[in-house]
Amino acid sequence: MTTLSRKERDRQLRRSDILKAAEHLFALKGYHNATIRDIAKEAQYATGTVYLHFKDKDALYFGLFEEKLKSLLSIVEGKAGQSEDSIGKLRIFVQESLVFFEKNQDFFKIFIAEEARLLIETRFLKSPTGQQLHEYTTKLIKQAQEEHIISRDFDPKQVNTVFVAILKTIVLEWFKEEKVQGKSLVDLSDIIFRYLLNGISNK
Amino acid sequence: MTTLSRKERDRQLRRSDILKAAEHLFALKGYHNATIRDIAKEAQYATGTVYLHFKDKDALYFGLFEEKLKSLLSIVEGKAGQSEDSIGKLRIFVQESLVFFEKNQDFFKIFIAEEARLLIETRFLKSPTGQQLHEYTTKLIKQAQEEHIISRDFDPKQVNTVFVAILKTIVLEWFKEEKVQGKSLVDLSDIIFRYLLNGISNK
Amino acid sequence: MTTLSRKERDRQLRRSDILKAAEHLFALKGYHNATIRDIAKEAQYATGTVYLHFKDKDALYFGLFEEKLKSLLSIVEGKAGQSEDSIGKLRIFVQESLVFFEKNQDFFKIFIAEEARLLIETRFLKSPTGQQLHEYTTKLIKQAQEEHIISRDFDPKQVNTVFVAILKTIVLEWFKEEKVQGKSLVDLSDIIFRYLLNGISNK
């Protein structure tokens, strides 16, 4: 049993090495320009080894995407209990996302590219965990509407998309400009909510 | 002189044929999976002819991007006179963008992919015309702040990014779902402004 | 028109170069161990050039097979008029086949391998021209039965298979052993017929 679990642990270790290298190289060069050989080399394995863990390049990309989003989802759900109301939970979602993206900047690049990929290279599947995250936040938005915090005029799914778009945009801005100024991403949580809830109108 | 300008006109015609084909194929298959051969064939030219107009694949992509954005910019600037105030001009910007994207859905896909490309495949240059558009709207936002329509608390550049993100998101949603319902994209102008100016808060 | 036909002629020339190299290498190393790179190199073209003429390795192999058998068939049909009766035509078939195989010894190796390939690697199609040849000889056998030269007890298709098997075997023997003795393959025509018609029984 010990033997078996060590074997399994080793297996996960290798898989994780490969995913880490993939994350780095996909972020650095993009899906098409990152080669399996490069990824294997960065992970310090032979090319063929990658194929013991992922059936092809797509599966590696998709696996990476899923893995990361699962991790984010489990963090968000884990912390959700800290707040009772829906807006509180949304705040937690935003904060944890910001922490996550600050820690996983390589993945953030990949995450940004995903929308386009889904729109164009249709062989890429929509990530199930990505779906779950969307459903999670959409549900919170519906609740906030029921709690009369968010206006019922809006379609909750649309609100959710706009919400996520604002979140992404602010992270992207920080990513491109502010991170050099040493400002932490988490500090941008409030501004995101201000955009979302109140807009920019003067009063 | 007439001869020369006819020559030049013919040249522009070929260039334009190629760009049209490129637009279609980049939107259909993505940058990497669209081949120069395919594009040339769709434009009804030989492969080599493409290289008489664009130095390489990147230049073709970039040229396409520029051309389209120039077209949008000139439309927007052309109609800008119809309104005096900054918010009115922003409305015109949104409306014309919506009309433009509804007419240029292939290009919209490419436009969506651009953010990721700039972030990842760094050899792609930032489009000067894209810059101009950003500067144009940013200037309007600043004016709106001076006119006390938009709160001065916000950084105008950031507001602009959020503004564009909301615009893109709503178009994307329409693109993925609503266009089948026969609703015209222009009708979404108001909702975009509502998100931007007032947010979703109840009161 | 001259231009066009020269172009086409050049095209056929290249195709033919490639087929010649393929014939040599498939015969030397077998289908799987002959690489496209080797074939291209032997034909003095770049690897990619092969793919301008044949969609993949299978198509190259199949194309070669067809080309050669077409050539044999047209020779056989061309000479068929020299004899009136069916046995005479069969003799011509055998003689021309022997001449052909003596001239195309590389192809003969490939031809020998074909039966096995069809039996095992089922993706390989049965050559239409091979079929035609079979039908041609089977028809002659039927005629010989009608002319009371060949016993009607036998199934003509089976006779044909046996006939071809004897032919192949004798060629193969010559190929492996006798060709060094300087004996020409055509001289074996009679013995093939003797095996086929009278068998080896004493009287």
Add this chain to the structure above:
Amino acid sequence: MTTLSRKERDRQLRRSDILKAAEHLFALKGYHNATIRDIAKEAQYATGTVYLHFKDKDALYFGLFEEKLKSLLSIVEGKAGQSEDSIGKLRIFVQESLVFFEKNQDFFKIFIAEEARLLIETRFLKSPTGQQLHEYTTKLIKQAQEEHIISRDFDPKQVNTVFVAILKTIVLEWFKEEKVQGKSLVDLSDIIFRYLLNGISNK
């Protein structure tokens, strides 16, 4: 000693398991497309285990070939005593071969491929047991010539090759077509001899 022989027996058992799987897969996919992994998996061993019994893939293929032919040879020699005369012994050879091939259809496919392989992929050795079988039948043919049953005009080695070719061809035909009709292969023994001894001539 008992221990040792049990060990040895176990060893033979494993070897035999592997050969069985190899027979199946080589017949199904051909030499090149059958992988050692597949074979090991079908035999329910690990990949590496195959290499404890056969030095490489070629040796496995060759071993399989030898094993099977040894088995056929020993059957044929075992039954040879049932007849005194050479033709009788040849009949036994044919009958036992037919029984053998009907029972070992996978191997028959491999056997058919062998001629081509020897001709083309020259690294494959000529099977010693195959040689022995050839010598055995060639000797019988010589005897039949001495007994004035077969004409002395023919070269006994050549007769033998033709003989085997007819045998293979008839089996192959049955294999491809008649086996569905429920006709047993052994029933074709007479027709093989008729082709060989009397040919197809009318009278």
Add this chain to the structure above:
DNA sequence: GATGAATGAGGTTTCATTCAT
């Protein structure tokens, strides 16, 4: 001895780009 993960050479195929016509 048995295992099966790891290796990495090597195969097929694609495609941006060039250049002779």
Add this chain to the structure above:
DNA sequence: TATGAATGAAACCTCATTCAT
């Protein structure tokens, strides 16, 4: 200028073989 065949580098992926456990 327009053509499109030719180029050949480079990608993905497979698999015989090895070797630490």
